Amino acid sequence: xxxxxxxxxxxxxxxxxxxxxxxxxxxxxxxxxxxxxxxxxxxxxxxxxxxxxxxxxxxxxxxxxxxxxxxxxxxxxxxxxxxxxxxxxxxxxxxxxxxxxxxxxxxxxxxxxxxxxxxxxxxxxxxxxxxxxxxxxxxxxxxxxxxxxxxxxxxxxxxxxxxxxxxxxxxxxxxxxxxxxxxxxxxxxxxxxxxxxxxxxxxxxxxxxxxxxxxxxxxxxxxxxxxxxxxxxxxxxxxxxxxxxxxxxxxxxxxxxxxxxxxxxxxxxxxxxxxxxxxxxxxxxxxxxxxxxxxxxxxxxxxxxxxxxxxxxxxxxxxxxxxxxxxx
Amino acid sequence: xxxxxxxxxxxxxxxxxxxxxxxxxxxxxxxxxxxxxxxxxxxxxxxxxxxxxxxxxxxxxxxxxxxxxxxxxxxxxxxxxxxxxxxxxxxxxxxxxxxxxxxxxxxxxxxxxxxxxxxxxxxxxxxxxxxxxxxxxxxxxxxxxxxxxxxxxxxxxxxxxxxxxxxxxxxxxxxxxxxxxxxxxxxxxxxxxxxxxxxxxxxxxxxxxxxxxxxxxxxxxxxxxxxxxxxxxxxxxxxxxxxxxxxxxxxxxxxxxxxxxxxxxxxxxxxxxxxxxxxxxxxxxxxxxxxxxxxxxxxxxxxxxxxxxxxxxxxxxxxxxxxxxxxxxxxxxxxxxxxxxxxxxxxxxxxxxxxxxxxxxxxxxxxxxxxxxxxxxxxxxxxxxxx
Numbered sequence: 248x249x250x251x252x253x254x255x256x257x258x259x260x261x262x263x264x265x266x267x268x269x270x271x272x273x274x275x276x277x278x279x280x281x282x283x284x285x286x287x288x289x290x291x292x293x294x295x296x297x298x299x300x301x302x303x304x305x306x307x308x309x310x311x312x313x314x315x316x317x318x319x320x321x322x323x324x325x326x327x328x329x330x331x332x333x334x335x336x337x338x339x340x341x342x343x344x345x346x347x348x349x350x351x352x353x354x355x356x357x358x359x360x361x362x363x364x365x366x367x368x369x370x371x372x373x374x375x376x377x378x379x380x381x382x383x384x385x386x387x388x389x390x391x392x393x394x395x396x397x398x399x400x401x402x403x404x405x406x407x408x409x410x411x412x413x414x415x416x417x418x419x420x421x422x423x424x425x426x427x428x429x430x431x432x433x434x435x436x437x438x439x440x441x442x443x444x445x446x447x448x449x450x451x452x453x454x455x456x457x458x459x460x461x462x463x464x465x466x467x468x469x470x471x472x473x474x475x476x477x478x479x480x481x482x483x484x485x486x487x488x489x490x491x492x493x494x495x496x497x498x499x500x501x502x503x504x505x506x507x508x509x510x511x512x513x514x515x516x517x518x519x520x521x522x523x524x525x526x527x528x529x530x531x532x533x534x535x536x537x538x539x540x541x542x543x544x545x546x547x548x549x550x551x552x553x554x555x556x557x558x559x560x561x562x563x564x565x566x567x568x569x570x571x572x573x574x575x
Numbered sequence: 576x577x578x579x580x581x582x583x584x585x586x587x588x589x590x591x592x593x594x595x596x597x598x599x600x601x602x603x604x605x606x607x608x609x610x611x612x613x614x615x616x617x618x619x620x621x622x623x624x625x626x627x628x629x630x631x632x633x634x635x636x637x638x639x640x641x642x643x644x645x646x647x648x649x650x651x652x653x654x655x656x657x658x659x660x661x662x663x664x665x666x667x668x669x670x671x672x673x674x675x676x677x678x679x680x681x682x683x684x685x686x687x688x689x690x691x692x693x694x695x696x697x698x699x700x701x702x703x704x705x706x707x708x709x710x711x712x713x714x715x716x717x718x719x720x721x722x723x724x725x726x727x728x729x730x731x732x733x734x735x736x737x738x739x740x741x742x743x744x745x746x747x748x749x750x751x752x753x754x755x756x757x758x759x760x761x762x763x764x765x766x767x768x769x770x771x772x773x774x775x776x777x778x779x780x781x782x783x784x785x786x787x788x789x790x791x792x793x794x795x796x797x798x799x800x801x802x803x804x805x806x807x808x809x810x811x812x813x814x815x816x817x818x819x820x821x822x823x824x825x826x827x828x829x830x831x832x833x834x835x836x837x838x839x840x841x842x843x844x845x846x847x848x849x850x851x852x853x854x855x856x857x858x859x860x861x862x863x864x865x866x867x868x869x870x871x872x873x874x875x876x877x878x879x880x881x882x883x884x885x886x887x888x889x890x891x892x893x894x895x896x897x898x899x900x901x902x903x904x905x906x907x908x909x910x911x912x913x914x915x916x917x918x919x920x921x922x923x924x925x926x927x928x929x930x931x932x933x934x935x936x937x938x939x940x941x942x943x944x945x946x947x948x949x950x951x952x953x954x955x956x957x958x959x960x961x962x
Contacts, residue, residue, distance in 0.1 A: 262796060262799060265796060266799075266800065269800065269805075273805070273808040273809065273812070274808070276808070276809070276812035391944070391947070391948070392944070394947065395890075395940060395943045395944035395947055396940050396943075397894050397897065397898065397936075397939065397940070397943070399898060399901060400917075400933075400936045400939065400940060403917075403920060403921075403926070403933065403936065404933065404936075406923050406926075407923060407926045407927060407930060407933070410923045410924070410926075410927050411926075411927040411930070513801050513802050513803040513804075514803070516801075516803045516804055516807070517803060517898050517901075517902065520902060521921075531804055531807065532807060532902060532904075535807055535808055535811035535904070536811060536903075536904075538811075543808065546804065547801075547804050547805070547808060550801045550804050551799070551800055551801060551804075553801075554799050554800065554801050555799050558799050
């Protein structure tokens with residue numbers, strides 16, 4: 248086990264390195280850079296920027312250096328000083344902009360993950376033990392529809408219904424008075440009040456998928472002889488199911504934790520844009536559009552890291568649950 | 576585990592008499608026929624297939640099916656609500672012919688919004704195969720016939736069965752035209768990722784060893800990257816000055832660059848398990864060439880699986896395009912795709928007053944669901960060990 252953990256941890260290092268490389272290449276891909284964009288915007292407003300000024304700015308931001316030097320500067324700043332560079336658009340350090348948003352992204356994804364599990368596991372167990380009952384059909388139908396409806400569509404429709412029929416603006420994570428307020432107990436409570444709508448929207452797809460998996464896994468287990476044997480010995484039905492088949496059925500669940508976390512980060516990006524949540528998604532979109540490269544790069548890097556950590560957690564959990572994995 | 580162990584034992588001789596019993600037919604049916612029988616039993620999948628076929632038919636003949644030119648503006652009918660079909664003419668008499676009422680615009684004195692009420696004194700019959708806006712079918716044949724319309728006499732009468740948008744363009748026509756781009760992008764994207772997937776997955780599964788290891792690591796790496804931020808970044812990298820067809824192609828390449836991993840895994844898995852099968856070994860002993868083993872013996876036995884996986888991959892591509900275009904990073908107007916149309920529905924206030932702007936989303940959901948059910952049915956049918 249120990250050896251496996253070490254090997255798995257070591258494996259994340261090259262992955263993280265390649266991720267940082269990809270993030271950097273991505274922010275370099277768009278033709279032109281922030282300054283050409285900036286100059287174009289200024290020109291639109293009727294202002295002109297002289298070539299000399301441009302060159303001075305280039306110098307200041309280090310945009311005239313070769314790409315690998317830029318990468319090296321960027322990554323060493325992050326690793327050694329936690330300095331993600333300067334947001335060109337906001338004119339302030341990237342680290343000041345991202346942490347709160349990354350924190351909120353993490354809060355949203357973890358609470359969604361918990362919500363998904365709390366909902367999906369009992370429903371999955373019920374569906375499997377009451378196969379072809381009315382409720383099972385209902386859950387199956389909901390599951391299929393949940394898998395088919397894109398999250399951002401659901402977000403749009405819910406927002407429309409809330410706005411048109413209840414006169415409520417469900418966007419955002421905070422009420423008006425807390426939006427720019429410093430963190431306090433009241434603000435946390437206010438956030439929790441707003442959290443449930445994005446949580447439901449974000450969790451819907453995952454919940455539907457997990458119910459299907461749980462149901463299928465458990466159905467496979469329930470037909471096995473050991474279940475019959477235990478039943479023949481007079482074990483109470485609920486204990487019998489919870490103690491053995493459910494545990495086995497949960498195994499593939501854990502292996503999807505790794506996919507669940509990145510999936511939520513993924514889905515969350517678009518849903519956050521629609522619901523204008525103060526998470527990473529909308530700011531990343533904005534940064535990409537204005538070619539604010541350091542800000543965009545920081546987000547891509549951090550989201551990638553989050554995903555890699557998610558996969559790592561699931562791998563370790565799985566190794567702990569299922570001894571066969573370690574010896575592969 | 577080979578297919579032979581589960582297949583019923585072959586009867587020694589053909590049953591007496593010319594009557595081909597149902598049982599006999601099962602024994603001699605080809606693999607595809609067996610699959611078709613199984614697929615047919617999956618009612619929902621069959622219905623879904625019909626729906627998908629219908630949408631592709633609409634996409635194929637969108638110029639003819641759309642009642643109007645999707646770019647035709649009518650400044651006097653902005654955000655017009657869907658006009659209902661009515662069977663009562665201007666005198667209130669019942670007719671067997673469908674028709675629509677005219678629209679009377681009026682300005683709300685408080686909000687200054689223009690609202691439309693049906694004008695019951697004017698009733699226009701709806702005709703089939705009527706003359707309307709000129710178009711070029713598939714960009715080749717110039718025509719002016721449309722499936723439905725009000726006819727040339729009523730050219731200036733509003734005909735918005737699904738309402739109109741911000742510039743008074745017909746939503747129905749736009750959704751029909753959008754189907755062409757949105758549905759084809761899924762096909763092209765999946766075709767591209769299939770090429771990547773089959774080549775890389777095939778190499779990985781057939782040769783194994785070092786190559787397999789490298790390709791698997793690459794796949795794992797791509798899968799650990801968060802896709803949507805990555806798409807966003809790649810899509811933002813498309814030069815804004817590109818003409819629409821370049822952007823279209825760029826988007827499909829972006830989608831398939833990240834989408835091939837799933838298909839590659841399926842192909843590899845099948846190759847790995849088939850490589851060990853007795854019939855492959857037999858073919859090898861018979862001195863078949865590698866190419867013959869792969870294409871004559873192995874590919875036919877996993878083709879059905881691949882087709883099922885493809886069917887399940889297409890809706891993801893469609894969804895991705897919609898999401899990207901919705902965010903403004905994918906296709907851009909004047910191209911018409913469902914994602915582009917949904918961009919108009921980004922503002923809640925606008926949607927609250929004209930909810931029909933969400934209709935392209937309904938089309939997306941229907942197509943996605945139909946594709947998923949169809950793929951599900953195909954996957955079950957392709958699985959010889961299924962229930």
